[in-house]
Amino acid sequence: MTDRDESDAPREVPTHAPELPPALASRLAGHAWHRNLVGEAGAQVHRLHRTEGPALYLKHGDGDAATVIADEFSRLQWFADRWPVPRIEHFEWSDGAAWLLTRALPGRTAYEWLADDPARAPAIVTSLGRLLRDLHAQPIASCPFNADHRLQLDLARRRLEAGLIDADDFDDARQGWTPQRVWEALGAMLPLAEDRVVSHGDFSLDNILLSSGDEVVGVIDLGRAGIADRHRDLAILANCLDEFDPALRDTLFSAYGLANPDARRLEFHLLLDECF
Incomplete structure (x- = not known):
């Protein structure tokens, strides 16, 4: 599931603070709250700001969402000296829920x-x-996180069995499909070769921040980052670009330095992404 055409829909709305753990309630008093509506994937995401001080983002959730938030916390720590990622301001796990507070990066998506x-x-x-x-x-030898398709398939199977895959959020190419059909299509494409790299895992247009001069100033949402096939990130980003102009795929692959992307692997990773 990637960026969809939501040009007529708000990407965030004003809201009130949720019930917070005591340490966060004290720290965040006096902030204005906005609920982010893009790519929450089970977690709730809020943007916070006040007259003085930096803007902040708070991501929280329980169950599977809490696990993903905890995964993001550990990955943000590892990426901190390697990539422009948000600075961690606070993290805690309380009563089965995770709370991750980060400082907003500059730029726009x-x-x-x-x-x-x-x-x-x-x-x-x-x-x-x-x-x-x-x-x-x-x-890849320095990266401690595994995100290969075998692990992702195991997570997808568990989400399928728990009824957590949202067919209403499938990409246009798979509207009308059931989660079971996606799962069967994935199985039909195995075995799958991998060209292993350090992968972002959700390299979509809403997760990349740029300055006014086309300079990338940050990346966010690294909860699924780890060693995986390079086509995983390429598939998600190329699919997002189709909303604006399918010809931009060629621009992407050229800038990346890949003359002949593997169409089969691109399709596999789009199918797999529908499960999350």
């Missing part, structure tokens, strides 16, 4: 830039392709 200024799309996508190439150049 790649989705917002593309929607507001389509003429800059080639330059923006070139920056995204180079950024992804640099991430994938990280030495």
Whole structure:
């Protein structure tokens, strides 16, 4: 599940603070709250701000969402000296729920830039392709997180059995499909070769922040990052770009330095992404 065409829908709405653990309730008093509506994946995400001090993001949830938030916390720690990721302000696990407070990064999302200024799309996508190439150049021996398709399939199977896969949120190409059909299509594509790299895991337009000069200033939502096939990130980003112009795929692959992406592996990772 990736960025969908939501140009007429709000991406956040004003709201009140949820019930908070005591340490956070004290720390966040006096902030204005907005509920983020993009890509929550089971967690609740809020943007907080006040007249003085940096803007903050609070991500919280329980059950599977709490596990994903805890995974993101550990990955943010590892990526802190390697990539432009949010600074951790607070993390706690309380009564089966996880709370992750981070400092907002500068810039605007790649989705917002593309929607507001389509003429800059080639330059923006070139920056995204180079950024992804640099991430994938990280030495995998130093990365402690596994995110290969075998692990992801196991997680997907558990989500299928628990009824957690939302068919209403499938991409347009799979509207009308059932989660079981997606699972069977995945199985039909196995075995699958891998070209292992350090992968972001949800490299969508809403998770990449750029300055006004097409410079990437940050990436967010790293809860699924780890060693995986390079086509995982390429598939998600290329699929997002189709909303603006399918020809941007060629710009992406050229900037990344991949002349002949594997169409089968791209399709596999899009199917797998529908499960999360």
